[in-house]
Amino acid sequence: MDLALKLACQGMHGVGANPMVGCVIEKAGRIIAQGYHQVFGEAHAEINALNQINHQADGATLYVTLEPCSHQGKTPPCAQAIIESGAKKVIIAMLDPNPLVSGKGVAMLKNAGIEVLAGLLEQQAQQLNRGFIKRMKTGLPFVTCKIAMSLDGKTSMQSGESKWITGESARIDVQKLRSKNQAILTGSGTILADNPAMTVRLQGLSHTPIRVVIDSGHLITDKTLNIFSNDAPTQIFNTDNTKLATNGKIKLEDVLLQLGDQGINTVLLEAGPGLIGAMIESNLIDEFIIYSAPTLMGSHANSMAQLPINQMTDKINLAIHDVRMIDEDMRITASIKP
Amino acid sequence: MDLALKLACQGMHGVGANPMVGCVIEKAGRIIAQGYHQVFGEAHAEINALNQINHQADGATLYVTLEPCSHQGKTPPCAQAIIESGAKKVIIAMLDPNPLVSGKGVAMLKNAGIEVLAGLLEQQAQQLNRGFIKRMKTGLPFVTCKIAMSLDGKTSMQSGESKWITGESARIDVQKLRSKNQAILTGSGTILADNPAMTVRLQGLSHTPIRVVIDSGHLITDKTLNIFSNDAPTQIFNTDNTKLATNGKIKLEDVLLQLGDQGINTVLLEAGPGLIGAMIESNLIDEFIIYSAPTLMGSHANSMAQLPINQMTDKINLAIHDVRMIDEDMRITASIKP
Numbered sequence: 001m002d003l004a005l006k007l008a009c010q011g012m013h014g015v016g017a018n019p020m021v022g023c024v025i026e027k028a029g030r031i032i033a034q035g036y037h038q039v040f041g042e043a044h045a046e047i048n049a050l051n052q053i054n055h056q057a058d059g060a061t062l063y064v065t066l067e068p069c070s071h072q073g074k075t076p077p078c079a080q081a082i083i084e085s086g087a088k089k090v091i092i093a094m095l096d097p098n099p100l101v102s103g104k105g106v107a108m109l110k111n112a113g114i115e116v117l118a119g120l121l122e123q124q125a126q127q128l129n130r131g132f133i134k135r136m137k138t139g140l141p142f143v144t145c146k147i148a149m150s151l152d153g154k155t156s157m158q159s160g161e162s163k164w165i166t167g168e169s170a171r172i173d174v175q176k177l178r179s180k181n182q183a184i185l186t187g188s189g190t191i192l193a194d195n196p197a198m199t200v201r202l203q204g205l206s207h208t209p210i211r212v213v214i215d216s217g218h219l220i221t222d223k224t225l226n227i228f229s230n231d232a233p234t235q236i237f238n239t240d241n242t243k244l245a246t247n248g249k250i251k252l253e254d255v256l257l258q259l260g261d262q263g264i265n266t267v268l269l270e271a272g273p274g275l276i277g278a279m280i281e282s283n284l285i286d287e288f289i290i291y292s293a294p295t296l297m298g299s300h301a302n303s304m305a306q307l308p309i310n311q312m313t314d315k316i317n318l319a320i321h322d323v324r325m326i327d328e329d330m331r332i333t334a335s336i337k338p
Numbered sequence: 339m340d341l342a343l344k345l346a347c348q349g350m351h352g353v354g355a356n357p358m359v360g361c362v363i364e365k366a367g368r369i370i371a372q373g374y375h376q377v378f379g380e381a382h383a384e385i386n387a388l389n390q391i392n393h394q395a396d397g398a399t400l401y402v403t404l405e406p407c408s409h410q411g412k413t414p415p416c417a418q419a420i421i422e423s424g425a426k427k428v429i430i431a432m433l434d435p436n437p438l439v440s441g442k443g444v445a446m447l448k449n450a451g452i453e454v455l456a457g458l459l460e461q462q463a464q465q466l467n468r469g470f471i472k473r474m475k476t477g478l479p480f481v482t483c484k485i486a487m488s489l490d491g492k493t494s495m496q497s498g499e500s501k502w503i504t505g506e507s508a509r510i511d512v513q514k515l516r517s518k519n520q521a522i523l524t525g526s527g528t529i530l531a532d533n534p535a536m537t538v539r540l541q542g543l544s545h546t547p548i549r550v551v552i553d554s555g556h557l558i559t560d561k562t563l564n565i566f567s568n569d570a571p572t573q574i575f576n577t578d579n580t581k582l583a584t585n586g587k588i589k590l591e592d593v594l595l596q597l598g599d600q601g602i603n604t605v606l607l608e609a610g611p612g613l614i615g616a617m618i619e620s621n622l623i624d625e626f627i628i629y630s631a632p633t634l635m636g637s638h639a640n641s642m643a644q645l646p647i648n649q650m651t652d653k654i655n656l657a658i659h660d661v662r663m664i665d666e667d668m669r670i671t672a673s674i675k676p
Contacts, residue, residue, distance in 0.1 A: 151628070151656065151670070152642050153491030161650050273637065280634070290489070294656040294672060296618070298647030299611065304490050309636030312499050316634040318489065323661060323668060330661060330670075332489070334632060 001093055001121045004063045007036040008045065008128060012180065013207040016040035017263025019066055019132040023049040025087070027060040044069065046078040050085050057085035065125045067096040067118070070104040079108040092118040093125035097133040131182075131265030134286070139260045140253070143185070143284055145269040145276060146177060147304050148291045154301035155273060160193050169327040170291045174270075175202040177289060181209050181268040183259055186227075187275035188215040197226035198270065208232040209268070212259065214275060216249045252282050277306035280316060283336070288318070290332040339431055339459045342401045345374040346383065346466060350518065351545040354378035355601025357404055357470040361387040363425070365398040382407065384416040388423055395423035403463045405434040405456070408442040417446040430456040431463030435471040469520075469603030472624070477598045478591070481523070481622055483607040483614060484515060485642050486629045492639035493611060498531050507665040508629045512608075513540040515627060519547050519606040521597055524565075525613035526553040535564035536608065546570040547606070550597065552613060554587045590620045615644035618654060621674070626656070628670040 007022030015021075015037050023045035025033040035048025043051070046068055050057060068078035068090070082090060090109055095118060096102045109116050126133060131142035148166045149155045156162035164171070178184060179200045186198060191213055200208045211227055211234040213220055218238050220227070228234055243254040259267060269279060279285050290304075309315055322333040345360030353359075353375050361383040363371040373386025381389070384406055388395060406416035406428070420428060428447055433456060434440045447454050464471060469480035486504045487493045494500035502509070516522060517538045524536060529551055538546045549565055549572040551558055556576050558565070566572055581592040597605060607617060617623050628642075647653055660671040 149490075150653065151491065151672070152487075153489065157648060157650060159648065163650065165650075277637070294658045296643065296645060296647075296654040296656065297650075298645035298653070299615070299641040299643065300646055300648060303637040305634065305637065307634060307636035308638055309634075310495060310497065310638060312495060312501065312503075312635075315488065315636070318632040318634065320632045320663070320666065320668070323663070325658070325661070328658065330658070332668075334489075 001063045001065070001091065003031075003034065004045075004065050005093070005121060005124055005128060007034055008065045011037045014039045016182070017265065019129040021045040021064065021066045023065070024063045025049050025053065025057055025060050026063065027057070032060065033057075041074045044075060044078050047075065047081055050081055055081065055085045057082075057087040060085075060087050061089040061091060062087050063091050063120075065093045065128065067092050067094070067102070067105040068109070069096070069101065070108045071101060077105075077108070079105045082109060083112040083114065087114060089115040089117075091120050092116065093120055094118070094122045097129075097136040099137070129265075130286075135260045135265050140256045140284070141183070141260050141264045141267045142286045143256065143267045143269055143279070144177070144181065144287045144289055145279065145285045146174060146289050146291075147276065148174070148293070149304045150293050150295045150297040150301070152296045152298070152301075153304050154297035155304045156302045157297065158300045158302065162194070165295070165297075166291045166293045166329045167327050170293070170329040170331065172202060173326050173331065174291070175200055175205060178209060178268055179205040179207045181266040182264045183210045183212050183267045185212045185214070185255075185267050185269045185271065187271045188213055188217060188219045189274060190270070190272050191220055191225060191227050193272070195226050197229050197231065199229065199231040210235065210264070212237065212255070212267075214250055214252070214255060249278070252279060252284055256284060273302055273304060273306045276304065280305055280307060280336070286335060288332070288334045290334065291326065292330040292332060294328050339401045339403070339429065341369075341372065342383075342403050343431070343459060343462055343466060345372055346403045349375045352377045354520070355603065357467040359383040359402065359404045361403070362401045363387050363391065363395055363398050364401065365395070370398065371395075379412045382413060382416050385413065385419055388419060393419065393423045395420075395425040398423075398425050399427040399429060400425050401429050401458075403431045403466065405430050405432070405440070406443040406447070407434070407439065408446045409439060415443075415446075417443045420447060421450040421452065425452060427453040427455075429458050430454065431458055432456070432460045435467075435474040437474070467603075468624075473598050473603050478594045478622070479521070479598050479602045479605045480624045481594065481605045481607055481617070482515070482519065482625045482627055483617065483623045484512060484627045484629075485614065486512070486631070487642045488631050488633045488635040488639070490634045490636070490639075491642050492635035493642045494640045495635065496638045496640065500532070503633070503635075504629045504631045504667045505665050508631075508667040508669065510540060511664050511669065512629070513538050513543060516547060516606055517543040517545045519604040520602045521548045521550050521605045523550045523552070523593075523605050523607045523609065525609045526551060526555060526557045527612060528608070528610045529558055529563060529565050531610070533564050535567050535569065537567065537569040548573065548602075550575065550593070550605075552588055552590070552593060587616070590617055590622055594622060611640055611642060611644045614642065618643055618645060618674070624673060626670070626672045628672065629664065630668040630670060632666050
């Protein structure tokens with residue numbers, strides 16, 4: 001199953017709105033086939049593995065990271081193909097998170113007399129497809145908020161100057177983080193202040209996510225801005241195409257629901273303190289990746305997030321999941337405590 | 339030598355202005371005696387070890403964490419006692435940092451025909467007595483700045499509210515930190531805002547350092563304040579007893595020089611953003627111990643240090659030496675890059 005999970009990861013940039021899935025077929029203690037879901041709309045992991053052995057899996061065991069599908073979608077149901085292959089046992093990491101189909105693949109296999117076990121390395125499988133799972137359950141993508149700040153929590157000088165807070169290795173790490181997400185979300189303020197391209201410029205990483213700008217003030221009109229480069233599509237959410245919140249600003253949840261409707265499972269938020277603060281207050285951030293540089297930018301500099309908190313009882317409590325050094329910077333992975 | 343260093347540590351609360359020193363005597367592969375400097379003004383480590391074997395160390399090797407003294411001070415010179423004991427070899431971690439006597443103990447031993455090696459575990463020995471070393475070289479004590487802050491770098495709400503930022507384990511760690519220092523330094527603002535006792539209240543830690551308050555405005559007059567409790571002496575530095583800086587405020591370096599004159603090797607700075615900022619600007623902090631809680635206190639809260647920095651080129655660069663979790667809080671050890 002560990003191998004199947006590793007195979008699944010290889011589909012990261014191809015599967016689009018689909019989950020990443022890997023499959024390993026074992027017979028008499030030997031691996032006889034393996035596959036993963038490579039491209040959205042094309043064959044699923046199980047079929048890619050079965051194809052390697054001409055669908056002859058008599059008496060074999062399949063390890064699949066996600067419950068095989070039972071329905072005719074863009075491709076025929078995988079459960080049916082497994083039944084026809086002659087496999088005697090299927091081990092699944094996790095059930096399908098889509099409430100409409102969850103459990104149906106397992107039922108179809110069991111009805112055909114195949115032994116089915118579910119839950120092996122389940123947490124790892126859930127972690128792998130946390131974006132897909134969240135979208136299936138809520139309609140919203142999984143939002144990671146990246147912040148590059150000084151040790152005293154500042155992300156820019158009062159003048160707006162912010163280059164560079166973190167070191168080169170941390171900035172390379174951000175490139176990898178971008179390439180793991182389907183969309184980069186930012187605000188019009190960041191676009192106008194820094195004119196960033198928000199692309200993946202690291203050699204060996206070919207995937208640039210779509211770029212999404214929240215623009216309450218219809219400020220982003222100049223098509224020569226780097227955000228409109230040819231590297232990836234760019235979407236602007238403004239008051240014409242998005243619901244408004246009670247404060248007259250764009251309703252952030254509506255932006256994310258629209259992205260979810262487009263099949264976006266994962267969003268990386270790279271924005272200024274205003275948008276980050278509003279996203280925190282709307283409880284729309286699932287995970288923080290904070291690069292904390294070993295510097296003090298001082299008390300005049302701008303805080304990482306505009307959060308008007310006045311009492312200790314109202315402070316926002318996080319859970320820290322991981323801390324590691326990226327050269328001289330710390331990288332802190334955290335989430336808001338429920 | 340590792341054992342000798344561990345022995346040396348046991349003198350932490352007794353040696354006062356003196357360095358911590360440990361000594362182990364070995365003969366034919368066996369440890370025959372060990373000792374450490376226990377109490378200021380009383381026997382040194384070498385003598386305490388030699389006493390265990392009635393000064394009969396014929397052919398033995400002494401491991402000492404600091405160069406044996408060659409001069410008559412409050413006690414007779416240790417180098418002479420070693421020579422008389424019949425020891426044939428002395429291994430030293432580091433030379434005496436006092437420029438007036440450094441090397442003289444080694445010379446006295448060598449002149450008597452004893453083999454001397456210096457530099458074994460030298461870095462560890464320097465770390466152990468970094469306060470003593472700094473005071474010998476500069477007259478200033480080693481200053482550790484403790485900060486308890488949120489992940490976004492805030493140490494109090496706009497109202498001044500600050501209890502509690504970090505968890506109980508981190509606060510216990512602060513008690514240990516206090517007990518390792520000879521003085522706690524704070525400002526009048528902190529005294530008036532929080533009325534802290536600045537004592538060591540943890541069971542098993544009996545040593546409370548002296549308490550030192552910097553009070554430019556002659557504000558600390560009420561002797562019922564907790565800082566005047568009977569647990570330890572308290573010194574107030576004000577415009578009557580301290581030199582002034584060009585800005586009319588108390589010259590911080592003069593406070594530290596006065597503490598150095600009193601034999602204070604180690605100072606723990608526990609203060610508000612004003613004094614911490616001024617100490618950073620005066621380049622008087624040797625080490626930061628920052629407890630970073632997994633919380634966001636928001637953009638209205640007060641920054642850890644008042645530092646009016648306007649350009650990225652003026653930011654203060656730190657070197658991070660250690661990061662570890664204290665339950666849910668991070669503890670970051672850092673120093674300002676030279």
